[in-house]
Amino acid sequence: MKLKVIVTLKNGVLDPQGKAIQQTLNGMNFSEVKEVRQGKYFDIEINTNDENKAKDKVEEMCKKLLANLVIEDYKIL
Amino acid sequence: MKLKVIVTLKNGVLDPQGKAIQQTLNGMNFSEVKEVRQGKYFDIEINTNDENKAKDKVEEMCKKLLANLVIEDYKIL
Numbered sequence: 001m002k003l004k005v006i007v008t009l010k011n012g013v014l015d016p017q018g019k020a021i022q023q024t025l026n027g028m029n030f031s032e033v034k035e036v037r038q039g040k041y042f043d044i045e046i047n048t049n050d051e052n053k054a055k056d057k058v059e060e061m062c063k064k065l066l067a068n069l070v071i072e073d074y075k076i077l
Numbered sequence: 078m079k080l081k082v083i084v085t086l087k088n089g090v091l092d093p094q095g096k097a098i099q100q101t102l103n104g105m106n107f108s109e110v111k112e113v114r115q116g117k118y119f120d121i122e123i124n125t126n127d128e129n130k131a132k133d134k135v136e137e138m139c140k141k142l143l144a145n146l147v148i149e150d151y152k153i154l
Contacts, residue, residue, distance in 0.1 A: 008118065028142065033121060036119055039118035042114070043116065044113050
């Protein structure tokens with residue numbers, strides 16, 4: 001089965017990449033854009049049909065590799 | 078209001094970064110991981126309360142800046 005994971009910076013952590021995108025958009029006549037924050041997205045295909053087991057595994061992957069829990073949060077969809 | 082955008086590589090486009098993550102996970106005893114594909118995620122805060130207008134604007138941003146439509150797809154959540 002396939003699981004989706006979104007990793008985002010925690011609130012309060014500076015996001016210079018998102019800021020750069022926001023300023024670029026403002027300069028392209030999208031003046032209504034107030035803030036952009038960028039994150040990462042992962043599509044993970046995992047060899048099991050047990051949804052709970054798959055979610056547990058993916059959560060472990062997030063903690064060990066995909067997210068830096070000091071500055072990032074993750075969400076499994 | 079806040080909109081979320083996911084930008085992913087189209088099917089068939091090679092994703093060496095996702096492949097590297099998959100191999101790393103396999104080497105960390107997550108042998109059940111069959112494929113990983115990485116994408117980008119954006120949280121966009123936009124100065125309007127009209128949801129349709131906001132979506133139209135964000136779609137325009139995706140086409141002009143956030144996604145490379147030759148190799149990427151976008152989804153507005």
